[in-house]
Amino acid sequence: MADPMRIRAQAAGDKATVRVLMAHEMETGLRKDAAGKAIPAWYIQEVSAQLNGKTVMTAQWGPSVAKNPFLQFSVRGAKAGDKIGVSWVDNKGDKRSDEATVT
Amino acid sequence: MHTRRDMLNRSAQLAGMLAALGLLPELARSQGSPGPATAYNTAAFDAKTMAELMKALGGATPVESKDVTITGPDIAENGAVVPVGAATSLPGVKRLLLLVEKNPAMLSAIFEVSDAVDANFSTRVKMGQSSNVFAVAMMADGRVLYAAKEVKVTLGGCGG
Numbered sequence: 001m002a003d004p005m006r007i008r009a010q011a012a013g014d015k016a017t018v019r020v021l022m023a024h025e026m027e028t029g030l031r032k033d034a035a036g037k038a039i040p041a042w043y044i045q046e047v048s049a050q051l052n053g054k055t056v057m058t059a060q061w062g063p064s065v066a067k068n069p070f071l072q073f074s075v076r077g078a079k080a081g082d083k084i085g086v087s088w089v090d091n092k093g094d095k096r097s098d099e100a101t102v103t
Numbered sequence: 104m105h106t107r108r109d110m111l112n113r114s115a116q117l118a119g120m121l122a123a124l125g126l127l128p129e130l131a132r133s134q135g136s137p138g139p140a141t142a143y144n145t146a147a148f149d150a151k152t153m154a155e156l157m158k159a160l161g162g163a164t165p166v167e168s169k170d171v172t173i174t175g176p177d178i179a180e181n182g183a184v185v186p187v188g189a190a191t192s193l194p195g196v197k198r199l200l201l202l203v204e205k206n207p208a209m210l211s212a213i214f215e216v217s218d219a220v221d222a223n224f225s226t227r228v229k230m231g232q233s234s235n236v237f238a239v240a241m242m243a244d245g246r247v248l249y250a251a252k253e254v255k256v257t258l259g260g261c262g263g
Binding site: 015026028030045046049051054055056057058059060061062063064065066067069070071072073074075076077 | 143144147148183184185186188203206207208210211212213214215216217218219220221223224225226227228229230
């Protein structure tokens, strides 16, 4: 299981800006190690976000998203006290979900 | 202070709860979100050109539009971490894509836009060399609009 995500959600007006920092290697599968062997691809493929348990956003990512990915988006209608959940699944089937409260 | 064991326990519980509620992304998506993107779109992420990509995603030929914006640095010192953003002010957006023209595979990310989120996403991508980056908006009415920006990379982010 991977390390937890860092999620910050701040309400501004009628929406909340969510910033997520995920801990993931995001190997492209194109790099080679010191012995010249290709390092296998290992990256997040699917990301989704929930507002109070209801999915509001999904995304599919390729290997060209940077290591320890950062993601920012805005959720409409979110107010202080609401719960923002974010989950991802990588190409090895590993997954992680974390939750934060809108402030 | 949480121990690692606590975290593991708790995340396992949360995963269980989410699964029980039918809220895990794959389950949620199979019920909601229209369009063909219910499974990971390998063809799209393998595409090398815009034409291949649009074929994989079932989109029309993209047209440049002032209503789509791409944000990014003019010069990125480190190609491994290039902050980019895609946004549009138009209503009726179905998907936003982020592309890097000269990467081994063009497509970086697909964001499925719902009514509950703004069509405005920022993330960080890797770039192998200086190239154009594109924000592509696929509209509900079938139009495909894009905006491009050139980003110069002084140190590539792929291998080395």
